[in-house]
Amino acid sequence: GEDVEQSLFLSVREGDSSVINCTYTDSSSTYLYWYKQEPGAGLQLLTYIFSNMDMKQDQRLTVLLNKKDKHLSLRIADTQTGDSAIYFCAERDDKIIFGKGTRLHILP
Amino acid sequence: DAMVIQNPRYQVTQFGKPVTLSCSQTLNHNVMYWYQQKSSQAPKLLFHYYDKDFNNEADTPDNFQSRRPNTSFCFLDIRSPGLGDAAMYLCATSRDVGASDGYTFGSGTRLTVV
Numbered sequence: 001g002e003d004v005e006q007s008l009f010l011s012v013r014e015g016d017s018s019v020i021n022c023t024y025t026d027s028s029s030t031y032l033y034w035y036k037q038e039p040g041a042g043l044q045l046l047t048y049i050f051s052n053m054d055m056k057q058d059q060r061l062t063v064l065l066n067k068k069d070k071h072l073s074l075r076i077a078d079t080q081t082g083d084s085a086i087y088f089c090a091e092r093d094d095k096i097i098f099g100k101g102t103r104l105h106i107l108p
Numbered sequence: 109d110a111m112v113i114q115n116p117r118y119q120v121t122q123f124g125k126p127v128t129l130s131c132s133q134t135l136n137h138n139v140m141y142w143y144q145q146k147s148s149q150a151p152k153l154l155f156h157y158y159d160k161d162f163n164n165e166a167d168t169p170d171n172f173q174s175r176r177p178n179t180s181f182c183f184l185d186i187r188s189p190g191l192g193d194a195a196m197y198l199c200a201t202s203r204d205v206g207a208s209d210g211y212t213f214g215s216g217t218r219l220t221v222v
Binding site for chain 2 (some may be wrong): 004008025041048055095100
């Protein structure tokens with residue numbers, strides 16, 4: 001069945017880069033996504049990557065996809081306090097399946 | 109601004125008392141989804157509407173129903189809420205089932221069952 005796994009917590013010092021990792025099982029996934037959820041809010045789409053790409057960059061965000069290993073990562077450069085949130089990895093074939101989310105904590 | 113609006117933000121209901129959560133969208137998207145999100149868990153898809161066609165997930169309890177009277181509105185009805193139904197309920201929309209640009213989410217309704 002479809003499954004998306006990611007670590008639950010990550011602590012990063014302000015100004016450093018954050019790297020959030022994710023693995024998925026569905027090899028027929030067409031798109032992979034990163035969503036951000038701030039406290040008490042819904043999910044906000046940060047970025048997505050098509051399954052035939054291996055990298056996508058958008059300002060401070062870099063997404064890397066290793067389709068062979070079914071591994072997706074999100075790198076946030078120059079992490080700021082406003083980046084503190086839960087980050088959900090998600091895969092899509094006919095519907096979007098989410099991981100449990102990685103809570104990113106920023107250290108001063 | 110085009111958006112997805114969920115009302116209310118917080119809902120308290122009594123055990124066994126029917127409750128309805130609402131979602132509206134100004135995006136004119138064809139598809140509307142309802143997700144249940146419990147603490148430290150992945151959002152779980154309950155069902156979705158493609159236009160007027162209702163699509164239920166296989167493991168969604170019968171206690172959960174949905175209505176979509178028009179393109180803009182979609183409701184989640186919980187017929188007899190149990191303590192285990194306390195969660196954040198997220199509504200989302202997408203242009204089409206196969207659209208690449210992901211889903212647009214509302215802010216969610218946090219349901220408490222007492």
